[in-house]
Amino acid sequence: MSDTQHFVEIRHARKNYGYIEVLKDISLNVERGQIVAIIGPSGSGKSTLLRAINDLDPLTEGEVWLDGVQVNKKLPHRQYEKHINQMREHVGMVFQHFNLFPHLTVRENVTMAPKLLKGISNEDANKLAEEQLAHVGLLDRIDYYPSRLSGGQKQRCAIARALAMKPKLMLFDEATSALDPELVEEVNLVMKKLAEEHMTMIIVTHEMDFAASVCDRVLFMDQGYVVEEGPPEVVFKNPKEERTRAFLRKHLGGAK
Amino acid sequence: MLDFELMWRIYPYFLQAAWVTVQLSILTTILGLACGSLGAAARLSRHWYLRMIGATYVSLFRGTPALIQLFLLYFGGPQVGIQLDAFEAGVIGLGVNIGAYMTETMRGSIIAIDKGQTEAARTLGLSRFQAFRKVVLPQALRLMIRPLGVNINALIKGTALVAAISVVELTYTAQRYIGSTYKPFEMFLLSGLLYMVIIYIVGKGITYLDRKVRLT
Numbered sequence: 305m306s307d308t309q310h311f312v313e314i315r316h317a318r319k320n321y322g323y324i325e326v327l328k329d330i331s332l333n334v335e336r337g338q339i340v341a342i343i344g345p346s347g348s349g350k351s352t353l354l355r356a357i358n359d360l361d362p363l364t365e366g367e368v369w370l371d372g373v374q375v376n377k378k379l380p381h382r383q384y385e386k387h388i389n390q391m392r393e394h395v396g397m398v399f400q401h402f403n404l405f406p407h408l409t410v411r412e413n414v415t416m417a418p419k420l421l422k423g424i425s426n427e428d429a430n431k432l433a434e435e436q437l438a439h440v441g442l443l444d445r446i447d448y449y450p451s452r453l454s455g456g457q458k459q460r461c462a463i464a465r466a467l468a469m470k471p472k473l474m475l476f477d478e479a480t481s482a483l484d485p486e487l488v489e490e491v492n493l494v495m496k497k498l499a500e501e502h503m504t505m506i507i508v509t510h511e512m513d514f515a516a517s518v519c520d521r522v523l524f525m526d527q528g529y530v531v532e533e534g535p536p537e538v539v540f541k542n543p544k545e546e547r548t549r550a551f552l553r554k555h556l557g558g559a560k
Numbered sequence: 561m562l563d564f565e566l567m568w569r570i571y572p573y574f575l576q577a578a579w580v581t582v583q584l585s586i587l588t589t590i591l592g593l594a595c596g597s598l599g600a601a602a603r604l605s606r607h608w609y610l611r612m613i614g615a616t617y618v619s620l621f622r623g624t625p626a627l628i629q630l631f632l633l634y635f636g637g638p639q640v641g642i643q644l645d646a647f648e649a650g651v652i653g654l655g656v657n658i659g660a661y662m663t664e665t666m667r668g669s670i671i672a673i674d675k676g677q678t679e680a681a682r683t684l685g686l687s688r689f690q691a692f693r694k695v696v697l698p699q700a701l702r703l704m705i706r707p708l709g710v711n712i713n714a715l716i717k718g719t720a721l722v723a724a725i726s727v728v729e730l731t732y733t734a735q736r737y738i739g740s741t742y743k744p745f746e747m748f749l750l751s752g753l754l755y756m757v758i759i760y761i762v763g764k765g766i767t768y769l770d771r772k773v774r775l776t
């Protein structure tokens with residue numbers, strides 16, 4: 305059972321909140337280096353699915369595998385905590401509302417986890433922070449507190465913070481939805497750069513143009529199902545399902 | 561008219577009593593913070609029985625008069641083998657009492673920290689405890705300074721209660737000198753002024769601390 309052919313594998317995922325079924329038997333494979341976009345109307349279960357991958361919202365049923373290891377293994381509490389913390393080190397996550405640590409500087413935001421979990425020296429931590437912040441174009445703000453950053457800068461800092469753990473997989477949950485329109489592009493550029501570096505990414509987004517331009521594959525979700533999936537050219541230009549067409553019609557600016 | 565001459569003559573004794581009030585306040589604050597931390601930890605625990613203990617502690621000690629708690633400890637204590645002098649009983653009684661209020665203050669500040677903070681920390685691989693210590697607690701501590709200041713303010717005034725078990729602090733001293741001077745107005749005025757000075761200084765300290773660590 306333990307040998308998986310796929311880098312990320314979700315098998316028959318189900319999620320219930322009380323009587324409400326939010327994810328209904330979803331299976332999904334993602335290969336190393338692939339970039340997958342998840343689109344769909346509000347409440348369709350996109351975030352829930354994404355957050356199941358690092359067990360932030362545990363599945364009710366089903367399995368999540370990453371690089372040959374089951375993420376949501378059944379283990380006694382203590383062992384499970386240890387296991388999941390280790391798994392999460394390999395999975396970076398970026399949130400809609402950034403969730404930067406306001407009591408830490410940009411540098412400390414980036415270095416806190418590597419210092420704590422990998423025990424790297426101060427010197428190495430500083431090098432790491434500089435390297436990661438240069439990568440997202442934020443080196444000049446290294447000693448700022450988050451409150452003094454713009455939305456776009458905050459999100460770039462959050463990306464650098466995630467990358468500092470050297471993750472194998474990055475999850476983005478509407479990374480640009482809380483940003484002013486003029487700040488969206490700077491974050492998209494950072495994500496494009498990651499794409500060019502062959503980072504494996506799963507991206508929940510409302511930006512159809514962005515999804516079309518960087519993703520290898522698009523998943524359309526509705527009411528807890530994956531209604532349609534395929535390459536962006538097909539899903540955006542030639543959707544098979546009526547529900548996908550209806551959704552895309554409503555989201556103007558969708559792929560032309 | 562007020563007998564200022566008497567007040568001038570007698571105030572050194574009141575200063576001594578004020579020092580007792582200060583000692584009471586400091587020790588009570590320390591004990592209260594300790595009880596509050598334990599209480600908050602219990603109330604936020606993963607285990608239902610600890611949460612229950614925490615909730616019971618809070619409702620017992622906030623749900624009855626502090627004076628009754630003091631009497632129970634000081635006068636009732638010996639009956640169940642607890643022998644304390646008045647000062648000790650005062651500190652323990654008031655400390656455990658204010659600890660129940662501080663439990664709620666601390667818990668409130670901790671749960672006021674956005675859940676996204678814990679999520680972000682856990683996502684990086686931090687354990688529940690690490691996320692609490694490195695991310696939630698430093699923010700919650702900043703948030704709780706002012707409300708804890710309110711608790712401490714109440715506690716300082718609350719030390720007057722221990723006059724009822726004859727601890728020679730400000731309130732008791734005022735009562736004692738009324739017996740020999742027959743000047744209740746002057747005596748209570750004197751002790752009131754000294755309470756005010758203590759509370760003013762502590763209030764300034766809290767404000768300073770709050771400003772110093774405030775984010776943004």
Ligand SMILES: Nc1ncnc2c1ncn2[C@@H]1O[C@H](COP(=O)(O)OP(=O)(O)OP(=O)(O)O)[C@@H](O)[C@H]1O
Pocket residue numbers: 321326344345346347348349350351352353
């Ligand atoms: N903690 C929760 N308790 C109960 N129901 C929840 C909870 N979290 C999410 N849900 C429900 O699950 C469904 C899916 O939510 P989810 O956040 O995954 O949707 P989404 O596709 O990400 O939507 P959006 O585009 O608005 O972010 C929704 O109907 C939501 O109301």
Ligand SMILES: [Mg+2]
Pocket residue numbers: 350351352477
């Ligand atoms: Mg969502």
